[in-house]
Amino acid sequence: MxxxxxxxxxxxxxxxxxxxxxxxxxxxxxxxxxxxxxxxxxxxxxxxxxxxxxxxxxxxxxxxxxxxxxxxxxxxxxxxxxxxxxxxxxxxxxxxxxxxxxxxxxxxxxxxxxxxxxxxxxxxxxxxxxxxxxxxxxFAALPVRPVPIPTAYLIWRDPWMVAGGDTFIHEMLSACGLHNVFGEQLRYPAITPEQLAGSGCELLLLSSEPYPFKEKHMAELQAIVPHARIELVDGEMFSWYGSRLLESAAYFSSLNF
Structure with missing residues (x-):
């Protein structure tokens, strides 16, 4: 065949x-x-x-x-x-x-x-x-957010790297009712602290993979975006595109952004 x-x-x-x-x-x-x-x-x-x-x-x-x-x-x-x-x-x-x-x-x-x-x-x-x-x-059962939250999704540290607009992570952010503030960039661009500070993000998500962000990194980033909410998230739920998607929608709902 x-x-x-x-x-x-x-x-x-x-x-x-x-x-x-x-x-x-x-x-x-x-x-x-x-x-x-x-x-x-x-x-x-x-x-x-x-x-x-x-x-x-x-x-x-x-x-x-x-x-x-x-x-x-x-x-x-x-x-x-x-x-x-x-x-x-x-x-x-x-x-x-x-x-x-x-x-x-x-x-x-x-x-x-x-x-x-x-x-x-x-x-x-x-x-x-x-x-x-x-x-x-x-995914059809996920609630629709009237106004998407400006969000940045960090995947790496030193240098800081984020998910861009042509990634599966970007798609998952949209499914959560989040607006990727780096969605105009491609793939996984490296950004400066100044770019992050000026991005307008109100929510900063720190992925568990490929870089294993922990609570100890939150204070460092809070100094860069003092008005943003910072959360640690399970990177597999945002980036694994196989049967893990069976769990993703329920996980997104549990985050309560």
Whole structure:
């Protein structure tokens, strides 16, 4: 069968995949939710969920700097990758030897399409469709905020880095009724304290990943934006675009911004 990934590349599989490697943490969790415990043979060292897989599945490197020899030893018949989280210099050579399905997720619709696409390529379409229906219902139930709160979402320290407007995090902020004050910038720009102070943000969110912000960082930032409310948030809920979305809407509601 021929399948099309989110880069509009076609891959051909002669039979349902039996030896899958995932190079993306949130998509590893999705494969677990699809019931593919026996089929998934390899993951990255950052694929911490489910914890049972993290302990027992073979790790083939990080999301970047993948070990080709470990992948070869697993003889995969399908590799799941992502345009942003994996390096093209890692993934493109794999395409010459294995079927590689690549996701490209910036919006909720992209996430729904990704779940549907991975469901199809792994022959789990019915389960994937159920997941998408449940996720959509959760987000549809989120209250609509009359006036979005001007918000900045920090992902890194030294230098300070924020989520820009062409990211999945930006989409999640919008779903929460928040206005990304750095939404006119692309990807994850580095900003100065002066830029943050002049951004007009009334809410500053400190993500738990990739930089593990803690309470000790809040005072430092409060001095920069003294009138803003500062909150620590679970970065997985804002940036994982697989089955974690089943929990995201309820988490957003619990934040009570």
């Amino acid at each position: 021929i399948f099309t990934d989110q880069l509009n590349r076609q891959i051909t599989l002669e039979h349902p995949p039996q030896r899958i490697i995932s190079l993306v943490p949130s998509q590893t969790e999705l494969l677990y939710s699809l019931g593919l415990d026996h089929e998934v043979v390899g993951i990255t060292k950052f694929c911490v969920r489910p914890s049972a897989w993290f302990r027992k599945k073979t790790q083939v490197g990080g999301t970047k700097h993948i070990h080709r020899d470990r992948i070869a030893a697993l003889s995969p018949d399908l590799i799941i990758a992502n345009k942003e989280e994996n390096l093209a210099t890692d993934v493109e050579p794999l395409m010459a030897d294995y079927p590689v399905w690549v996701s490209n997720v910036q919006t909720l619709q992209d996430a729904y399409d990704m779940i549907t696409g991975i469901g199809a390529v792994t022959h789990c379409s019915s389960t994937a469709a159920t997941l998408v229906t449940q996720i959509k219902a959760g």
